[in-house]
Amino acid sequence: MNLEITPPRALRGITRVPGDKSISHRAAMLGALAEGDTQIENFLMGADCLATVKCLAGMGVSFTGPDENGRLTVHGRGPAGLKEPENVLDAGNSGTTIRLMLGILAGLPFFTVITGDASLRRRPMKRVTAPLSRMGARIWGRQEASLAPLAVRGGELQGAGFSLPVASAQVKSALLLAGLSARGETRVAEPAPSRDHTERMLQYFGAEIHKEGLTVWIRGGQVLAGRRVTVPGDISSAAFLMVAAAVVPGSDVTIREVGVNPTRDGILEVLRAMGADLEIFNRHHLGGEPVADIRVRYSRLKGITIGGELIPRLIDEIPILAVAGALAEGELVVRDAAELKVKESNRIATVVGELRKFGVEVEALADGLRVRGGRPLTGALCESHGDHRIAMAMAVAGLVARGKTVIQDAGCVDVSFPGFAGILNTLRVD
Numbered sequence: 001m002n003l004e005i006t007p008p009r010a011l012r013g014i015t016r017v018p019g020d021k022s023i024s025h026r027a028a029m030l031g032a033l034a035e036g037d038t039q040i041e042n043f044l045m046g047a048d049c050l051a052t053v054k055c056l057a058g059m060g061v062s063f064t065g066p067d068e069n070g071r072l073t074v075h076g077r078g079p080a081g082l083k084e085p086e087n088v089l090d091a092g093n094s095g096t097t098i099r100l101m102l103g104i105l106a107g108l109p110f111f112t113v114i115t116g117d118a119s120l121r122r123r124p125m126k127r128v129t130a131p132l133s134r135m136g137a138r139i140w141g142r143q144e145a146s147l148a149p150l151a152v153r154g155g156e157l158q159g160a161g162f163s164l165p166v167a168s169a170q171v172k173s174a175l176l177l178a179g180l181s182a183r184g185e186t187r188v189a190e191p192a193p194s195r196d197h198t199e200r201m202l203q204y205f206g207a208e209i210h211k212e213g214l215t216v217w218i219r220g221g222q223v224l225a226g227r228r229v230t231v232p233g234d235i236s237s238a239a240f241l242m243v244a245a246a247v248v249p250g251s252d253v254t255i256r257e258v259g260v261n262p263t264r265d266g267i268l269e270v271l272r273a274m275g276a277d278l279e280i281f282n283r284h285h286l287g288g289e290p291v292a293d294i295r296v297r298y299s300r301l302k303g304i305t306i307g308g309e310l311i312p313r314l315i316d317e318i319p320i321l322a323v324a325g326a327l328a329e330g331e332l333v334v335r336d337a338a339e340l341k342v343k344e345s346n347r348i349a350t351v352v353g354e355l356r357k358f359g360v361e362v363e364a365l366a367d368g369l370r371v372r373g374g375r376p377l378t379g380a381l382c383e384s385h386g387d388h389r390i391a392m393a394m395a396v397a398g399l400v401a402r403g404k405t406v407i408q409d410a411g412c413v414d415v416s417f418p419g420f421a422g423i424l425n426t427l428r429v430d
């Protein structure tokens, strides 16, 4: 599927974005491990979260839905309700699915094989398989369990302490989920704060979980109780609309009920620092997570330098931030973001390659990129590289490029933001 974009006169209106991907995955997984029903509202009907549901269903978990409104009920029967799957589990394109599922599978007394698409089969898994093996799981895969397909023989785990070399919520979450079924305590220390949705949701489902500074720990054997969860709008999806409104002259867009968890809101901080006209209001909580409405109006942006602890708080927003940088005065420099190389595509290489097609001056750095802004963009023929965030970032660049932009192989947008093109169309003023 190709996505064709021409520049509008402006973007205006009030909208919502689909449910948060990270929170949707966790709601389905914790719902499956809990006793009793978990009713989820606004579950993300994106391919990644549907892959999580399918993996759980493959282990005998029963669901009602999801219906077209994103209502999904998980009929949890505790960890013992999960059975050995008869077939290979398929995590599709989703790093979150495979890594968090590995944490669950490590503590379950049966044999499973889990795999994913060509992109996922290239992504590093040693970061979860090594610590899970240390807790007692047996895991096999190519290059010493570095690459999927992975075979897991789970069972009795022993809690352990880990100091993570990279700030990764997927690794932290896999270890906490394994820790939930392990003997004793499991401790995870991170080098910088990564998203804390797992910790919040474990607590919301009744588990005791402790946190001090950058260390979080959990005692094994705790029982989760099914709950009602309303998933906030995904700030990572909202980011595309926020940048679009900030760079298309005359725009004024409001996005309702977006998750603004402080471990995810780096994009707001950076857009503000770049001079964006942002208003954040109507703050409240949904199922243990903070949400707010976000209004963005067009303004002139300027480039800045970002790095350090901010990076994990906006890691998935770097492709769209690079687009904002291309339209800002001066230079946008991103450092400390080598993790971008192991996402759905090598996002340093794909952002640089695709932005150059618009005539943008951009350079890859070992751990980030440098974008020189201020030059007019020319419409381009882009490739998604099978990466949803690249497809959407380049679509936003197309909104301000002279002429027509085509994003080839844009079906991957459905991984995280089904309805993206439709929402852009409803906001267009021509």
Ligand SMILES: O=C(O)C1=C[C@@H](OP(=O)(O)O)[C@@H](O)[C@H](O)C1
Binding pocket: 021, 022, 023, 095, 096, 167, 168, 169, 170, 171, 173, 195, 315, 316, 339
């Ligand atoms: O835990 C999660 O839901 C996620 C964590 C991040 O990955 P890492 O843990 O690899 O940094 C992020 O890039 C991904 O989109 C979702």
Ligand SMILES: C=C(OP(=O)(O)O)C(=O)O
Binding pocket: 048, 093, 094, 095, 096, 097, 316, 343, 344, 389, 416
């Ligand atoms: C990196 C991402 O997701 P995942 O790791 O779950 O594939 C993303 O959504 O940008």
